[in-house]
Each structure stands twice: as C-alpha cells, then as structure tokens.
Amino acid sequence: MKKIHQIYINGEFLTPHGTETFDLINPTTNQKIGEVVLGDEEDTKAAIAAAKEAFKTFSKTTKEERIAYLEKLHAAVSKRENDLVKVMVEEYGGTLQFCKMSAQNAITAFPTMIETLRNFNFEKTVGHSKVRLESLGVVGIITPWNASNGFICSKLATAIAAGCTAVIKPSEMSAQQTQLIMKCFHEAGLPKGVFNIVNGLGNVVGAEITRHKDIAKISFTGSTVTGKTIAKGAIDTMKRVTLELGGKSPNIILDDANLSEAIPLAVFGAYMNNGQACIAPTRLLVPENKLDEVNILAKAAAQNIKVGNPANEDTNVGPMVSQKQFERVQNYIKIGQEEGATLLVGGEGKPEGLEDGNFVKATIFTNVRNDMRIAQEEIFGPVLSIIPYKNEADAIAIANDTTYGLAAYISSSNKERAEKVAAQIDAGRICINKFTHDPQAPFGGFKQSGIGREFGVYGLEAYLEPKAILE
C-alpha cells in the first residue's frame, strides 16, 4: 500500500499541513492501492508565497536561461519515460497505447516550447510605440485526471518560457503520477519556488488558488462546470484565465468520403483514451442515404475493439477512471435508449469477464437526433452517437448545434470541399481526413469549450502582459 504524503513547496518535499486522506483505487481491479494526504488552504498559501518570492528574480531571467531550465526539465522527465507510462496505466487505467503517446506529449512539451521561445520576441514595435511583453506573475495550474502529467508539463513549460512561477494543483486521483513528475522536476534543479505542487481537493486547494490575490493567472483544464466556477471566482481579483474545457466534437463524413476507411477510424477516434478525451469525435454525422452502410461498418469496427486490461499491448479501451465515472457513463447509455436512439452495439453492464474493474462495453447508438441528451452532453466514455444528415448544409448546422466548440473532424475525398466546410464550423481545431496533432498550433475552444489558447506562440502570449512604451 502506497502512502503519498508529500507536496512540494519552495524546492522542498514537505508533509502537508492538511490531514485529510483520499483513497487511490486501481480502476482495473477496484482494489485500493494507496492513499494520498491532501493539502489544504494553508499549504496552498505557502506555495503561493514561495512562487511570489521566486517571481521577483525568475521574471528577470533571460531567454537563454529559461531555455536552459526547460532543457533540464526535458532531460529529467525523459529519463523516466517508462515509469511515466507504467504509473499512468496502473493509476488511471489508460491503455498502454494511449499512455505511451501521452508520456511522449509530456516529454516533448519542453523542446516544443524551447522552439517557440527561441523564435519569440519579447519586445516589438507597434505603431510608434515599443511594446514589451512582460511575465504575468504567479500562475495557478489546475489539471484533470485524464492525461495529468501531459497537462502539467505543457502548462509549466509555457509558464517558465514566459518567466512566470507556478503553483500546480493536479487531480487527487492522479497522486502517484504527480509524485513521479514532482521528483523529475526536483531533479531538474530549478531555483526554489519556481514551481510548487499541492495535492488537494478542487474546492479547497483549487478554490484558494482561484481567490488568492497573489495569483495573476489560472491555466485550467477540466470540465465546463468547474471552468465557469473558476472564471467567476477569478474575476474578483481580475485574474487572467485560460480555460480548456469540455467538448462534443462532430465528425462529419461527407458523401464523397471513403466509408470503409473513414468509419473504422471514426469509431477508433471516439474511443480514444477510453472515451475520456475532451477532443473525442463523439458525434458521427453521416449522409442519411448511407446510414445502413455506415451502421454495418461501425458495428464491425466496434466489435473489433478490444476492451480489457489496459496493460496489454492490444487493448483499445481500458476501464473508466473511477466507479463514479463508470456509473455516469452507464446512466447515459440508459438515457440514450429512453430517448429512442437505436442501440447498435454495446449497451449497459460490464463486458463478460471484466466484472471487477470499471469497464464499459464499446457502445454505439445510431439514428440519434442532435437534440437528444446523448448528442448534446459530454459523456466521457466509449459511447458514440451516429447522427444522419440530409445534405451538406444540414451537416454543418448539426455540427454547430452544440454549446461546445473544441474540435471537429471532416472526411472527404475532396480536400478543397473539406476546407470550405471547415471554414463554416465553430471549433478551435479541425482535422481533415485524419486524427493528427500539431504541438505548435493553437489549442482551445470556441463557445463553452473554453477561453484562450494553449501551445506555441498563442499559448506563450497568454502568460504575458503587453506594456506599451510611448516615447
């Protein structure tokens, strides 16, 4: 049984002032594997004070010094790649396939930000003025459980590039992953107080970060509900916010697409990260006159999806992170049937032989109407909704008929046509004919999928405050 009782403040591993504990449960077996001692408001205040003190000197560092720190972080995190994968599979239930990719994203966050920083000018001429882009201050970094260290690394890399210091509050469900990354960051030997990590609950540690006057900005990834709470709280001290929130991303299959390629890819994509991905293409929009063909292809693709132990190389879908998340997904599968959608494959209950963990059957609903709850609400599990459309204009209208706007996907044999459709979709990131990633391209949402952008130049500018000097 592991007992995690360390937080990290001012360059030191400390026992938290808080005494409450949280059980760590392996989602594959539902066995308790450890517990974490949670930090409290006092711990959070101490972390903020350390980051505030460190900011005085860290904000004055040169580009070269920041690059050197990012290189050290990169080296320290790279060394532990296998451990990063292993602990993620065990603690979170992410598949080996996904966790390897996620660990890579965490590691490459540093060189990617170094590249951005090398080409970035902190001083520009605008009109007849000199504009200096200055470090914002202490940043509160609040992250969810579904790719914990990936988010922490990319947000911290950006803060450091901008000369900001940070107080990080990960999800308590990721405590073992946090412990590992804490050790890596410590090894990198950054000046004291530049980064501080406090395990703890959102409504305790997260709320203190949100209200504290010495936090200048919050970079948050998580649900839209929590994002709104943070944004409301942040306004009292006029904090800057970057909010990366939920999604219900459309995947538009145009009538000229190659269905035998596009449909299996669509199913696979919807189940990425066990379906617990904000960018997952969970609404599959298909021409109504091709619905029968799509149903056959989608059912076959889902039946080829292997749900099971996430540590196995060939597993495509592992367990839901928690019992609560399992129940939430089950409830949506029930709602879909009650709403009158056709259950094509999967359904309620656990797959045979996987009764111990939080496993959900790979599920597809077809004949879904876009006004159904399963088409409007983020389920965060392996549940795909197939929605028929009449023509291209109808597909675009359905795609945009959502409160979200994080990502969208388009399949077509005509690139020009796909780009014209992309121009009419309200989403922060649109992939054409494949699921791909560009770590330099801005990432973030339209509408209620968030505020602001991360990654590359757009991400870096969000940690800086422009100051115009008129001479």
Ligand code: NDP
């Ligand atoms: P939550 O919003 O519940 O939690 C995210 C983080 O916020 C956790 O660390 C949580 O702490 C903390 N938190 C909770 N309440 C507060 C509060 N009142 N003040 C400050 N912090 C708080 O999200 P989930 O952990 O459930 O993650 C899933 C969600 O994240 C999905 O909606 C998903 O779409 C979204 N997401 C968005 C991404 C994006 O880039 N747009 C990427 C990945 C996920 P605690 O754990 O203690 O509750």
